[in-house]
Amino acid sequence: MTQAPVNVTVTGAAGQIGYALLFRIASGQLLGPDTPVKLRLLEIPQAVKAAEGTALELEDGAFPQLAGIDIFDDAKQAFAGANVALLVGARPRTKGMERADLLEANGGIFKPQGEAINAGAADDIRVLVVGNPANTNALIAQSHAPDVPAERFTAMTRLDHNRAVAQLAKKLDAPVGEVRKLTIWGNHSASQYPDIFHAEVAGRNAAEAVNDEKWLAEEFIPRVAKRGAEIIEARGASSAASAANAAIDHVHDWVLGTAEGDWTSMAIPSDGSYGVPEGLISSFPVVCKGGKYEIVQGLEISEFSRGRIDASVGELAEEREAVKKLGLI
Ligand SMILES: NC(=O)C1=CN([C@@H]2O[C@H](COP(=O)(O)OP(=O)(O)OC[C@H]3O[C@@H](n4cnc5c(N)ncnc54)[C@H](O)[C@@H]3O)[C@@H](O)[C@H]2O)C=CC1
Numbered sequence: 001m002t003q004a005p006v007n008v009t010v011t012g013a014a015g016q017i018g019y020a021l022l023f024r025i026a027s028g029q030l031l032g033p034d035t036p037v038k039l040r041l042l043e044i045p046q047a048v049k050a051a052e053g054t055a056l057e058l059e060d061g062a063f064p065q066l067a068g069i070d071i072f073d074d075a076k077q078a079f080a081g082a083n084v085a086l087l088v089g090a091r092p093r094t095k096g097m098e099r100a101d102l103l104e105a106n107g108g109i110f111k112p113q114g115e116a117i118n119a120g121a122a123d124d125i126r127v128l129v130v131g132n133p134a135n136t137n138a139l140i141a142q143s144h145a146p147d148v149p150a151e152r153f154t155a156m157t158r159l160d161h162n163r164a165v166a167q168l169a170k171k172l173d174a175p176v177g178e179v180r181k182l183t184i185w186g187n188h189s190a191s192q193y194p195d196i197f198h199a200e201v202a203g204r205n206a207a208e209a210v211n212d213e214k215w216l217a218e219e220f221i222p223r224v225a226k227r228g229a230e231i232i233e234a235r236g237a238s239s240a241a242s243a244a245n246a247a248i249d250h251v252h253d254w255v256l257g258t259a260e261g262d263w264t265s266m267a268i269p270s271d272g273s274y275g276v277p278e279g280l281i282s283s284f285p286v287v288c289k290g291g292k293y294e295i296v297q298g299l300e301i302s303e304f305s306r307g308r309i310d311a312s313v314g315e316l317a318e319e320r321e322a323v324k325k326l327g328l329i
């Protein structure tokens with residue numbers, strides 16, 4: 001390891017995703033085993049002590065890739081020099097809260113974090129927003145970082161992607177490693193559209209192999225889209241280790257590339273491809289190479305898919321209007 005350490009800022013470090021995520025980063029799974037990392041943890045003042053406890057445990061891991069840990073309750077300091085930023089901390093919805101209240105509460109978090117990224121992050125900063133509502137939180141942060149290229153702000157739909165891969169593999173009784181080219185379109189919400197029409201399983205077209213539109217419409221799509229709620233119901237808490245795993249996958253593939261002959265799903269600022277209004281942070285099929293992502297072009301979109309993509313993208317456009325009205329973007 002002769003390389004200079006990469007600064008990775010993680011917000012919400014004392015939360016449940018943070019706890020699962022930090023050990024994976026420290027062990028070299030985010031950026032590869034040869035890249036040393038320095039962790040910069042951001043928490044609210046009341047949770048700094050808990051983050052310090054996690055830092056003690058990280059130390060006890062004796063990870064050769066971990067070059068240091070700093071803990072902050074100030075965003076400007078936490079993002080100073082950041083090369084990778086994982087924005088996990090967010091305000092969860094509580095009883096009686098309307099969607100607009102949630103957007104407003106999160107605006108109070110993602111606006112100053114966007115400003116802090118703009119002020120002090122490294123030139124090669126890459127941002128992944130995990131905290132919900134992830135797509136629109138990413139839009140808020142991005143709009144307050146005018147000096148950072150817009151495409152560096154992304155939101156996480158990789159958990160949805162991985163969930164869809166697993167469900168499809170199970171249906172076809174195939175190993176997950178045989179599933180390729182699946183796509184999540186739209187918002188990380190129940191309106192998302194997991195698309196298997198271009199997917200392949202063991203080299204065969206997945207939709208043809210499944211050959212069961214009823215299963216697709218009534219089981220697969222709702223199961224993937226509502227998996228978050230299913231986990232909450234079963235575990236009594238929202239997905240944490242699987243969300244951390246997906247965050248690792250997202251950044252790993254963005255920096256180190258997607259596998260040859262495959263693609264992944266990332267929520268990224270739309271360039272207008274596939275009729276998604278420009279600027280919305282919406283999930284697309286992407287290929288990553290040389291540290292950059294590119295939308296997979298030229299896929300044929302059936303009527304079945306079109307309606308579902310439009311519905312999810314419509315929801316994103318409504319969220320954008322709502323945060324505009326609140327003066328958050
Ligand atoms: N995009 C996705 O696929 C998924 C997103 N999520 C979302 O990720 C977020 C985090 O989930 P958990 O870790 O389970 O929540 P958690 O409640 O266990 O942890 C959140 C942490 O964020 C901290 N925090 C709050 N405001 C902060 C701020 N301004 N700066 C820094 N830290 C702050 C809190 O103190 C807390 O420690 C939630 O919004 C959740 O809905 C969860 C699963 C999947």
Ligand SMILES: O=C([O-])CC(=O)C(=O)O
Nearest residue numbers: 132159227228229238239
């Ligand atoms: O549903 C939730 O609250 C957490 C989440 O985003 C997911 O598991 O996909």
